[in-house]
Amino acid sequence: MRFLFVTDLHLRETDVDDFSTHVRIVDAGLNFAGENWPDAEFCVIGGDISDDGTRSTYRWLKTRLQSLPFPTILIPGNHDNRSVMLEEFEIESPFIHSAVDFGQYRCLFLDTLDPGNDSGFMCPERLTWLEAEVSKAGERPIIIVMHHPPCDIGDPILDPIKLRNYRELAGVLEPADIAQIFFGHIHRNLATTWNGIPAMSLAQPNRDLPTLSVELVGDRIASTYRASRSNLSGR
Template sequence: MLQITDTHLFETPDGCLLGLNTEQSLKAVIDDVSAKHLPADLVLATGDLAHMPAASTYKRVTSHLARLGLPVYCLPGNHDESTLLNSAFNGGLCRFESQLHHNGWQFIFLDSTIPGSEGAHFSAERLQQLDRMLADSDAPHALVCLHHNPVNIGSRWLDTMALDNQDEFFAVIDRHTQVRGIMWGHVHQEFTGTRNGVQLMSTPSTCIQFMPGSNEFALDSSAPGYRWLLLHEDGTIETGVERLDWIPGMVDVSASGY
């Protein structure tokens, strides 16, 4: 399976984010996936699919992702508009669901967004829903997906937007020993770690990259990327990040925000 995240498309195909044409960048990533990682079972699209949410934006997102010929399961990020996203990913190959069972694995897709905020929070109701989904599943393994980082990654400005009730979230996770991994986007960089035997993973954006370990907003010169995963029957996760060997545009690495 594959993770594609933080595509940041605009209302028109010529939209650029700090010098990078996000549409061309997404197309290049999809070409790379097609060349290196097909066939595959499915794609997880973990939010911020739009930079400027509009029906036309999401129509193009789904059109590009559909080129892979795979089911695409998405969840919203803080730049997305959930109603528009739900409408666009409602039917066909592109889907907006709360969970999926596939080949002995349960995939859970959580909305971590707060309307009008860049940050993340899980309400008591959302945590109860997560608890129920994990308790009711007979799958021996689970992968939990969200947009925001549920742990601090050592970048102060990004960590201010991390999930703000991490202890409550992990109290649920810790009750269910079948959880093998947690995966997210948002931070525009690769991160790997473990917590109580659970793999923790973030993935580069298909467009601009943020500088790891930076206290303030800073861009990295790394190329756009995506993640591949092999989920094994014994619950182990084999995974890696692929990056393009070029950047489709001149990124303004001196930018102090966007």
């Protein structure tokens, strides 16, 4: 079993209107993912789907995702417009978070968007939802996917715009067996630990669309990084 993780597409209205180089890179990368991992259980797009929050960017992606051989799970980032996403992707919840079983694991996809702020925040309602989902997992290990990192990465520009209430998040997760955290936002590949939990980020599209294949190998999680190796130049 496997799922795919891509993040920080940063689509702009002018990009999708003109089918710019950046959109062609994303388009080619999605083709690459569908052709190389058609057996994936799902693909997670980890936030900052849109760079300007415009309706046309979400409409373009919604249409594009229909041709993929697997379902897609979305979470928002700080550049996204939650209300437009809720309308365009027909999501009934006031927040864009969800839970999915993945083999023996429970995957929780978090909404860390705090409108008007580059940093992330989880309000009491979202933390209550998360606490309930952690409880439902029982003794099963949990995989967390979120846009904002819950920890410092050693960058003086990016560290102040991580998840602000990371201590509250840690308190909710403390009773659970958290196997892995995946995040975006920082536009680079990085592996670290937070409270003893392995955490990994993924770069944004430049000349290709970086894709992380997360596979269950026995009782382990194996992550494989691949990119489409597009010959298109980045913007």
